[in-house]
Amino acid sequence: MSTDRIRRFLAQAPPTPFLVVDPAVVTARVREFANELPGSRLFYAVKANPEPAVLRAVLAAGGGFDVASPGEITACLAEGARPESLSYGNPIKKAADVAFAFSHGVREFTTDAESDLRQLARLAPGSAVSVRILVDGPASATPFGHKFGCVPAEAVSLLRLAADLGLVPGLAFHVGSQQPDPSAWDTGIATAAKVAAEAGIRLRRLNIGGGFGIRYRELVPSLAEYAAAVRASLAAHFPTPPQLALEPGRAVVAEAGLIRAEVVLVAWRGGRRWVYLDVGRYNGLAETENEAIPYRLDAGDGERGPVVLAGPTCDGDDVLYQHTPCELPLALQPGDRVDILDAGAYTASYSSVAFNGIEPLRTYCLD
Structure with missing residues (x-):
């Protein structure tokens, strides 16, 4: 469907270079995620492509948005997104950014440092806050290195502190962008289960990030194969699996x-x-x-x-x-x-x- 629609557009021959996007493919991909991981919450990574038509296509399929700045919050709300469908996934944020998000109804955040966690408690009281764990994803096309995430021992402390500060604690991790190895999610899920158990907190939400690969020149697992690996890992490591949140960008719009x-x-x-x-x-x-x-x-x-x-x-x-x-x-x-x-x-x-x-x-x- 996308190929035919795009080819018809290309016949108009506008001046190059340009990108042409078929939002119908975006809607179909969000629905595919919902079918493969039922009960999960999808937050589309807006940074992948913030075009208004793409945001509307995500909304049409019932998706939410992973936002990383006031600008992305404003863009999503302008297209009709509800504030509760936004998750502020960037652990690096100014106090003014947190205040802006909270004043516009955002109640989900990600953190990986004590100073940021205390800032969230002060400026976004009562919010759900996921502590991001450092997970290595060397097979990915663009690993995150050590820029984001804290080691498990620190995550345990931050989980407990979040609860003490009146926040709703959760956990998050990301296996790197364009990750071809489904077992990378098992590492993150196993670590999250250990961290939650050590912190003595029943984990209600686990954000497994994005990273789901798409085929460029080399084959990668299908979304069904990625999802099967995630489901199996959850069953293996959690007696009562938490609700999943995920933040695909590339796999939705590429x-x-x-x-x-x-x-x-x-x-x-x-x-x-x-x-x-x-x-x-x-x-x-x-x-x-x-x-x-x-x-x-x-x-x-x-x-x-x-x-x-x-x-x-x-x-x-x-x-x-x-x-x-x-x-x-x-x-x-x-x-x-x-x-x-x-x-x-x-x-x-x-x-x-x-x-x-x-x-x-x-x-x-x-x-």
Whole structure:
């Protein structure tokens, strides 16, 4: 359905580069999560793609929103989201941000530090607060490292402190973005069960984050396989499983989008064919940093050969794929089109304001 609708739009040939998104795919994906993990609460990670039509598509399927700033709160409420459907998942937040969220009805937060927890108790009294545990996810395309999450012993202390401060304690973890290993969730769920038991708190809500992978060039488990692993892990580690919350972004919107780009230059450098597009790392393809996300490319038919793929700016780091195998038609010339598939997530939302004077990636959402 999405391919046909998007292809019909592409026939209009608006100027490149641009992202086109089919919100119907977003709605279908949110419903698929609900079917595979019944009883869970889905909070779509707004940062993946905050287009109003995408937010409305999530709402149409009964989803909520993982927000990380007052701006994202305002955007969701403007599209009709109820405050109780928002979860402030960013552990790093100013006091003014907490006050803003609470004044607009947000009552769910995530924390991983005592100072932030005390700030929440003061500025968002009585709220549900999930303590984020540090979980290693080395197989993911973009691991979080040690930026977020606390070690289990600290999580135990924070859970107890949250209860003492009149907050409703919960736990959270995240296995890293584009995680191909379903067993990564078992590590987080097992740790959460131990932390809750040691804290002496019956865990009513467990936020298992996002990280569910989608197919780019390599196969990843299906959503059904991810969900089966999560259900099995919950049954193994919790006599009475808590309600699940999850925060998918990529898995909801990536497959709904396609970027159409244009070839600007083809040149031979050091015995390799370089192809330069009018879209690059600073106006939509930030996730090619370290070649983390290997997008599939469609540039029509014809004999193909290897290329180094680069963006249009005069920045030396604006090279998309030098080591990732990448083949494009040998006859490719300036002015030809290249479509970047499964590009609905973390593309337009990562665009710079105007690096090198190049406008952010324009987005079209289908009706």
